[in-house]
Amino acid sequence: MDTPQPESDPIPPGADNLTTPDRELRERVAELEAERDRLAALVADNARLCHEAIEASRAKDEFLATLSHELRTPLNAVVGWVHMLKSGMLSPEASAKALESIERNASIQAQLTADLLDVSRVITGKLALECAPVDLSATIEAALDANRSAAAAKNIDVSVVIEREACPVWGDANRLQQIVWNLLSNAVKFTPPGGQIQVRLVRIDTHTELRVTDNGIGIPASFLPYVFDRFRQADGTTTRAHGGLGLGLAIVRHLTELHGGTVWAESAGPDQGATFVVRLPVPAVLTSPAAPASEPDQQHAAESKLRGVRVLVVDDDEDARHLVDAVLEHRGAEVKTAASARDAFELLPRYRPDVLLVDICMPVEDGYSLIRRIRTLPTESGGSTPAAALTAYSGVDDRRQAISVGFQMHLAKPIEPTMLVDLVATLAGRPRMEGV
Amino acid sequence: MVPRATPGDPALVLIVEDDRDNREACAEYLRFSGFHVEEARDGIEALEKGLDLLPDLILMDLAIPDVDGCEVTRRLRRNPKTRHIPIVALTALVMPTDVQRALEAGCNAFIEKPCHPDQLLIEIQRQLKQREKLVH
Numbered sequence: 001m002d003t004p005q006p007e008s009d010p011i012p013p014g015a016d017n018l019t020t021p022d023r024e025l026r027e028r029v030a031e032l033e034a035e036r037d038r039l040a041a042l043v044a045d046n047a048r049l050c051h052e053a054i055e056a057s058r059a060k061d062e063f064l065a066t067l068s069h070e071l072r073t074p075l076n077a078v079v080g081w082v083h084m085l086k087s088g089m090l091s092p093e094a095s096a097k098a099l100e101s102i103e104r105n106a107s108i109q110a111q112l113t114a115d116l117l118d119v120s121r122v123i124t125g126k127l128a129l130e131c132a133p134v135d136l137s138a139t140i141e142a143a144l145d146a147n148r149s150a151a152a153a154k155n156i157d158v159s160v161v162i163e164r165e166a167c168p169v170w171g172d173a174n175r176l177q178q179i180v181w182n183l184l185s186n187a188v189k190f191t192p193p194g195g196q197i198q199v200r201l202v203r204i205d206t207h208t209e210l211r212v213t214d215n216g217i218g219i220p221a222s223f224l225p226y227v228f229d230r231f232r233q234a235d236g237t238t239t240r241a242h243g244g245l246g247l248g249l250a251i252v253r254h255l256t257e258l259h260g261g262t263v264w265a266e267s268a269g270p271d272q273g274a275t276f277v278v279r280l281p282v283p284a285v286l287t288s289p290a291a292p293a294s295e296p297d298q299q300h301a302a303e304s305k306l307r308g309v310r311v312l313v314v315d316d317d318e319d320a321r322h323l324v325d326a327v328l329e330h331r332g333a334e335v336k337t338a339a340s341a342r343d344a345f346e347l348l349p350r351y352r353p354d355v356l357l358v359d360i361c362m363p364v365e366d367g368y369s370l371i372r373r374i375r376t377l378p379t380e381s382g383g384s385t386p387a388a389a390l391t392a393y394s395g396v397d398d399r400r401q402a403i404s405v406g407f408q409m410h411l412a413k414p415i416e417p418t419m420l421v422d423l424v425a426t427l428a429g430r431p432r433m434e435g436v
Numbered sequence: 437m438v439p440r441a442t443p444g445d446p447a448l449v450l451i452v453e454d455d456r457d458n459r460e461a462c463a464e465y466l467r468f469s470g471f472h473v474e475e476a477r478d479g480i481e482a483l484e485k486g487l488d489l490l491p492d493l494i495l496m497d498l499a500i501p502d503v504d505g506c507e508v509t510r511r512l513r514r515n516p517k518t519r520h521i522p523i524v525a526l527t528a529l530v531m532p533t534d535v536q537r538a539l540e541a542g543c544n545a546f547i548e549k550p551c552h553p554d555q556l557l558i559e560i561q562r563q564l565k566q567r568e569k570l571v572h
Contacts, residue, residue, distance in 0.1 A: 072528035076549035080461035
């Protein structure tokens with residue numbers, strides 16, 4: 001409520017003419033006004049926080065009720081059919097139908113459980129990626145296969161357009177497939193019988209873009225900003241026509257962000273269909289022309305995959321240095337090691353490695369600081385050397401920070417040798433070996 | 437094993453259930469147990485079939501499309517033609533507020549999913565007997 005303003009300022013202007021008590025009064029008024037504003041802001045803040053807490057608590061209650069419903073429904077069908085099968089009352093045809101139904105409902109529950117575990121891992125920051133070069137066309141094919149029967153059952157036409165140059169990305173093959181699978185099954189679920197789904201994979205500058213478009217029920221504009229929130233569903237009422245927990249898209253967003261990508265949804269509104277877009281960064285080294293493969297023999301090729309690649313390994317831990325050194329030298333790389341950021345910075349312009357592997361957590365100067373200094377060097381002194389951060393931290397923020405300060409890639413410890421070799425080969429611009 | 441319904445006098449049960457697998461399992465079991473069975477997949481169909489067929493009993497899922505099970509129950513209770521039909525809520529919504537909502541809407545009993553088929557059969561027969569007593 002507004003307090004009516006007095007007709008004129010109670011304190012006359014012209015501070016020079018004021019007596020001391022007037023000046024004190026004026027200062028006191030100013031103090032009180034500041035205090036009043038501070039308290040008003042506090043009250044507003046408090047109300048906002050309270051509202052947010054109530055909203056969050058309500059969303060969780062709603063989610064738990066939905067979870068209970070979504071787990072009990074398939075279980076009820078299973079319990080019913082099992083009882084009938086056991087009592088021998090079903091005809092052979094009915095028995096076959098019963099088994100199919102049990103299988104379908106068991107897999108619904110398995111999927112719900114897997115989604116719940118994934119979301120729990122996301123919340124606790126325990127979802128880690130196992131990265132390697134990935135061919136997205138294979139990923140899309142596998143996700144399509146898994147959704148084909150559901151789409152066929154609704155007579156939905158699925159068309160696919162894949163640009164070859166958009167296919168190679170760096171990531172976790174299983175998790176990328178999970179992203180595509182979720183988007184596809186979402187599209188099938190919300191597209192009416194006889195509808196259409198289009199999958200497009202295109203290369204846009206330094207990104208690969210996956211678009212999954214359907215002509216289904218669409219998304220109201222008011223819900224678009226929340227479509228990737230966990231526990232949120234456009235229709236959470238008891239009359240909703242579609243089941244599920246509302247976790248699939250939340251998982252898609254987290255997995256995409258773990259890959260350093262972005263995801264968003266577009267829709268002109270209800271019944272106007274929807275498009276989901278996943279944009280993944282393509283490391284520059286994956287796109288530069290590959291060096292010619294010199295070894296035709298595959299076994300030999302595997303052993304000498306890194307022949308001649310010069311690698312500088314920076315890690316304060318001696319065992320870690322030796323492990324990386326051994327793995328890379330076994331594949332033909334030439335490796336030098338440094339035990340501190342300072343040593344590495346001195347060695348870099350003289351050794352001129354093809355690839356730099358840097359531990360993040362080091363005493364005196366950490367890996368972030370080192371790469372920042374290196375990136376200020378001219379190219380001829382090694383300032384542009386492709387580099388990967390090796391770190392025990394594997395959260396989204398760690399990955400983002402590593403990329404933002406100047407690393408091309410991020411590899412979580414403990415290091416798996418084949419992944420390390422793939423990573424170095426990728427950074428060095430070596431072609432990926434088939435079957436290796 | 438619960439005894440089958442009296443032969444020659446099969447009661448008609450309307451199953452209101454949007455999930456295909458649940459609906460088919462329930463229908464199969466009740467047919468085997470000697471009932472006539474009709475099915476409805478959403479609230480609109482439930483209201484139509486409830487009024488058209490005047491079943492002896494309705495098994496009502498609560499979370500169904502278009503019109504939810506509680507509202508269907510309320511409307512059937514308001515109509516003199518259908519107000520006497522025993523309605524048993526059979527649902528995976530099992531929070532205390534759901535039970536209260538269902539009973540307040542006019543359901544005669546509340547069974548939570550998952551439920552054993554025999555339990556369902558016992559409740560159906562109990563409701564039918566009570567109804568019979570009221571009629572005679």
